[in-house]
Amino acid sequence: MFRAGTIHSTRTRTAGRAQRSWFFTASGGWLSLLSRGSPMKITSMSGGLLSSPWSAVIRWAAIAIVALVVCGSFFALHRHRLGEPRRSALFIVSEISRLLTSADIAKVLPLLELPPAAEARSPEEQVQWIADVLRNEVSDAGLEELRRHGQFGPLAEVFPEEAARWVDYAHLAVGDCVAFRMERDGIRAEVVLHQTSSGFRVLRCNNVKQMAPTTPAKS
Helix, strand or coil: CCCCCCEEEEEEEECCEEEEEEEEEECCEEEEEEECCCCCCCECCCCCECCHHHHHHHHHHHHHHHHHHHHHHHHHHHHHHHHHHHHHHHHHHHHHHHHCCCCCHHHHHHHECCCHHHHCCCHHHHHHHHHHHHCCCCCHHHHHHHHHHCEEEEHHHHCCCCHHHHHHHHCCCHHHEEEEEEEECCEEEEEEEEEECCEEEEEEEECCHHHCCCCCCCC
């Protein structure tokens, strides 16, 4: 872990002129990073004087360390941005799983992209139909396995063979959809979500419940 230290300045005299060196403290020591004039003098806390050839080596080492820290920060930020859609998608599916076992099951409808066959039904019929279907497809235990082991990404990458057919049926664009995929014991879990301006809506959800580990029967 890199820990930033405190910046100091000191004055040394070389060939009768006042020179200014900048250094920072880190892990109990200090290291000269920049210096005006020649030759560069680098002194440790113990008071030892390093020879001039070593100054260039230490300077390049310091530059390399700073570059690595900067690159690592950008990489971590990139990973965080990539992980945000995954977390949001998982939250929507987990919210559906929660609502299916609550008295507020009607609140599940805004979280779904209903198929054309269900749109003609009344809200009460839609709720009953969705409850009957999804209770066999999703569970908290299965969702946890999907979270830990499932593949996530753009729909066209996760399900390249089925993507076009699934979105055409719902009149959506492939590029607006993401998906989870997981296989266990010959069963494939499928979750497809459509990203709207207000968040994700589930388009397809199959076999997530079946991803939950089975408990061996006791002898």
